[in-house]
Amino acid sequence: MRVAGILLVEDDPSVRTALELALTRQGHSVTSYATGEEALDHIRARRPEIAILDVMLPGIDGVEVCRRVRKLDQLPVILLTARGDDLDVVVGLEAGADDYVVKPVEPRVLDARIRAVLRRAESASSDRITFGDLVIDRGALKVMLAGKEIHLTPTELRLLLELVRHPGQVLNRRYLLRAVWDHTHIADSRLVDACVQRIRAKIEPKPAEPVFIHTVRGFGYRFSPP
Amino acid sequence: MRVAGILLVEDDPSVRTALELALTRQGHSVTSYATGEEALDHIRARRPEIAILDVMLPGIDGVEVCRRVRKLDQLPVILLTARGDDLDVVVGLEAGADDYVVKPVEPRVLDARIRAVLRRAESASSDRITFGDLVIDRGALKVMLAGKEIHLTPTELRLLLELVRHPGQVLNRRYLLRAVWDHTHIADSRLVDACVQRIRAKIEPKPAEPVFIHTVRGFGYRFSPP
C-alpha cells in the first residue's frame, strides 16, 4: 500500500507531536492542526487521503467535523477519543466514521487501522474518477474523453454516474430505472437500453465494441474500466 | 438497514447467551457456536451476513477462522477480545477483520459496530468466491478460470450460482428447476442435465471428470471445490 496524506487533528500539543512523529516514521505524510475549523479548511483545500480526528476539540468537535466531511466527500475518517466512552462510539459511527481508536494508542495499531480503512476506502473515494481516457468529475458534473469535454444530457449523466458508482457491478434494468428515473415509472421497456446506447455513442470510441459500459445479457449493464 | 443473519462464536456460555439475547433483542437473527470448527461449517453451509468471532477459542481460534473465511469469501468479520491487547489488534486487522471489539461490550455499541461494518460491506464491491482456479464474482456476474474470463449464458450463470450458493450440498433437479427456471416449468426432461453439461464444458478442465459440479446419481448435482 502506498504512503498516505494524513490529516491529523488533535488539540493536545504533546499528543499531536508524538503521533505526527510516529506516523511520519511509519512512512506517512502528515499535516496536523489543533482545531476543527482549520481541519475543515485543510480538507476543502488540500483533499487529504484520510483524516484522524480527536473527538474532544475546542470549537467544532471531531464528530461534527466528521459529519460535515461526510456530507462533502467520501474522505475516510478515524476518530480518536481519550477513553472508550461507549456513547461516543455510537455517535461517532453514526456520524459516518470509518473507525474509532481509543487513546493512548500504539503507533503500530494506529498504522494498522489507517491501512485497513484506506484499503476499504480505496474504491469509493475521490470526486474525480479517471478510467483510462475517460474522466468523470462528479463535483463539476463534467465528463471528459481524451481531454475533450463530452456533453451528456441530464438523464444520460445520471445513468452514467449511477453505473460508475458501482464500478464492476452488474446493475439490472429495474434497479437503474428506480435509481435514475423516478420509480413512479412503471413502463420500462427499452428505456434503459436506449439511454445506454446514447451514452455509448458519446463516450465509446467504438460503440459496437464498448469498453466502458458492458452489456451483460439477461441481467443488465456493468461499468468497468478497460 | 435490514436485519442481519449473524454468526456468533464464543466459547464462554454465559457471554454467548448474553450476547445472543442482546443482539436478538436488537432485531438481529443470531446463530451461535462455541468452536471455530463449527463456525467454519456453518459459514460454508449457511453463508451468514456477518461473523462475530471471539479471538480466544479452543482449537481453531478466531483469528484463524477469520483468515480462512477471508480466503473463501468476503464475509464481514468482527473480532472480539477479552482485553485490548494491542498485538492482537494488529494481527486481527492483518488477518482481514473488519473491526475489533473489546469485551465487555455494551450491546448498543456492538450493534452500532455491526451496522457500520455491514454498511461498509454493502458498498464494497467485490463479492467474489474463489474455489481453487475458479473465481466467481457475484457482483460483476463474472466467472474466471485460471485468470481467464469464461463466458456463461444467463441460464448457465444462474444455475452455477445456485449450486455455488449451497456448496457441498446435493441439489435435486426439481429444486434446481424451481430455483433457476420459472417454477411454472413442470416438464423437466433433460433440461438441467443439458445445462450442467454446458457449464462443465466451459469450466471443467476435463468435462468427463468434473471437479466442480459432481453428479450424484439418483439425486442431482453437488458443487464442491476440488
Next chain:
DNA sequence: GGGTTGTGTCACCAAACTGTGACAAGTCAA
C-alpha cells in the same frame, strides 16, 4: 412563436440463447 434539445417509444434485425428429443454411454442390481 419558432427553433432547438432532450426524452420516451417503437419497429426491425441480427445475434444469442434455450428447450427438446433422439440416441449414446454409463451405472447398478440381479
Next chain:
DNA sequence: TTGACTTGTCACAGTTTGGTGACACAACCC
C-alpha cells in the same frame, strides 16, 4: 452378463434479447 434405468451429448429450430435508427412529443430558450 444382461436389462433397466440414469445421465451425457449433440444438433437444431423457435424464441428471446439487445442494438439501432427513426420519430413524436414535451420542455426549454431565444
